[in-house]
Structure formats: structure tokens, C-alpha cells
Amino acid sequence: MTILVTGGLGFIGSHTVVELIKNNYEVVIADNLANSKLEVLERLYQITGVRPIFYQIDVTDEALVEEIFRKHKFAGLIHFAGLKAVGESVEKPLDYYYNNIVSTMVLSKMCLRYQVDKFVFSSSATVYGEQPSPLREDMELKPRTNPYGETKAISERILIDTARANENFAVSLLRYFNPIGAHESGLIGEDPNGIPNNLMPFVTKVAKGLLVKLSVFGHDYDTVDGTGVRDYIHVVDLARGHVRAIEGLDTGVSIYNLGTGKGTSVLELVNAFIRVNGVDVPYEFVGRRSGDVATCFADVSKVERELGWKAELTIEDMVRDAWGFEQGGE
Ligand code: NAD
């Protein structure tokens, strides 16, 4: 069975490719390298012993996408390709709306045209907006404060309506919480261009001495120690969730939170990193980052009940593997 993985050289996509290959799927990757490097393909070969077929294309380009659908018979696709920097999406809204929404439309259209009836989509906890945690899949989606979040909500809507109108088209909307960590080999991981926006890659760069210190955004939240609380999930657990989602997809629309169900504060994560890896991470408290919520974590009972999937790796595994990748990445 062949699965098309868009954005398969990126952070979550590359880990999912590893898990798909481990589960005997053939993988075709489409990625335009907007936020990844060709070298990842070689790393995937080193980890799995298999070279996935790779197309360097932009998945908003309908003609190029159609060529791939003509060449291969896909059992399903996982659509990771997208732009994901919240701050940048405020500055370049059109780039985000175009890339993230047109790609979803082009791929759905090709699925219908070529009878590919399983579509797994990378959504995000951001679609819940500012609602109290634990966040449940049946909660109403609130307006987002940034274009990135809107692109996820709109893509979800497009896929839901398309599935409603086409009974053979089955859709799985996976709402990720905070994926961190890396493959245990240290060969693939999160490698953002420039200064990282997210906490974990920032911490690993400070630990390595590439950045001077971490700014902790806010320490006056109503949380365990005043710093923001998130539901961090090991990227390998998340990748395994995709394999379960593809396998479990039958008809209609399924929506699942992929998280651990547990909240961890910024200071708890930083202290775990220091303790497990035996390295120092200098930090200072600064003001809150605009748009941040105090606490965000998932209710994960639905995915466990329906797909039998549950995150297994711990915060210690996450910080160890994130550091392993940062060191391997020299
Ligand atoms: P990433 O940037 O590492 O991977 C995305 C990949 O898609 C990159 O390799 C990039 O080159 C490629 N890409 C982007 N636009 C493309 C296009 N038009 N055509 C072809 N390739 C294109 O990001 P990631 O962290 O692996 O995220 C994967 C998906 O999961 C994204 O859709 C993201 O919005 C979503 N998501 C990520 C997080 C997170 O915290 N990392 C959280 C929630 C949702």
C-alpha cells in the first residue's frame, strides 16, 4: 500500500515516514523544501534502509500534483505540507492562506479524481482558540487571532464538506498539541531556519551555546509556577498516531486530539532538560508573549477509545531526544 506524504521531509512528516515504512507501507514524499533539507531523505534511508520516492514539488501546483497521482496508485495521503509560523502568518497572511488552503483543495480534488479515499490532515490545537482545557474534539471552534490558525480551521471545513458530499472520501483531522523531541538516532528532528519561535528548539540552541539565554514569556500566569502550561508530545508518538489514523480510517470524518493529556510548564520542561541532559540552560523571565494562553492540554480519551492509540513516551524521553538531535546535527 502506497501513501503520499506531503511535507514528508519536515519535522513531523519525516518521523511519520519512518513509522509508515516500519509498518510496511510504501511512501511517496512531495515536499518543496520551503522549510526542510534534501539531506533528510538520506537520513530516512539511514534509519529505515529504504529510499522513499521523492518529488520536489509545490503541492499548490495542480498540474504537478496531478502528474504524481497519475503515476502512483495511492491508498491514502497524509497532508503535512504547510507554513506554520504564527508570527509570520500575521505579517504575510496571503502567503499562509494561499499555501495552506490551496494545497488542501488541490490534494482533495486529486483524491476525488483518482479515487484516493483516505485523507489525513495535520490540524492543530490552535483551532480551539481560548477555551478552558482539557480541550475536547466536540468543542465549538473559536475564532483564531492569527491567519495560521484560520488556515487550519478553514482546511478542516473544506475537508468536512468534501467528505459529506462524497461518501467514499474519508477524512481524519488530527489536532496536534505540542510536538517536540526527535528520533532516538539523532538523525532527524526539528531544525527550524533562523531563530526558533518554539520553546524546545530554542532551549536546545541555548544549551549548545548558539543562543545566549532563553526568555521565559510570562511568569504570572495562574499555573503551577506562573509559566505557561502546554501538552508536549514526543514526535515519534505523534508519528505513530498517524499510522493508527490511516489504518482506522473507514468512512466519513474523524477528528482526534493527538496529545498526552498532561500539562507541563515552561520551567518544568526546562528543568527536566537540565536534569536529564546534565547541561545548563540560562534563562530570564520576560513579559508575556502576545496571543499566548496560560494553559493548553488535550482530552485524549476519544483517540484512545476509538483508535487504541495513546502517547507512551515521557517528558524525559522528549528532552533527551531533542538534545540528541541538536548534538547530532553538528
Ligand atoms: P515543517 O515546516 O517541519 O514541515 C512542513 C514541510 O512542508 C516542510 O518540509 C516544507 O518544506 C513543506 N512544505 C510547505 N509548504 C509546501 C508546499 N506548498 N508544497 C510542498 N511542500 C511544502 O513543519 P512540521 O512541524 O513538521 O508541521 C507539519 C504540519 O503539522 C504543518 O501543517 C503544521 O502546520 C502542522 N502542525 C505543526 C505543529 C508543530 O508544533 N510543529 C503543531 C500543530 C500542527
Ligand code: UDP
Ligand atoms: N515560550 C517561552 N519562550 C520561548 C518560546 C516559548 O517561554 O522562547 C513559552 C510560550 O510562552 C508557551 C510555551 O513556551 O507558554 C510553548 O510555546 P511554543 O511556542 O513552543 O508553543 P505554543 O505557544 O504554540 O503552544
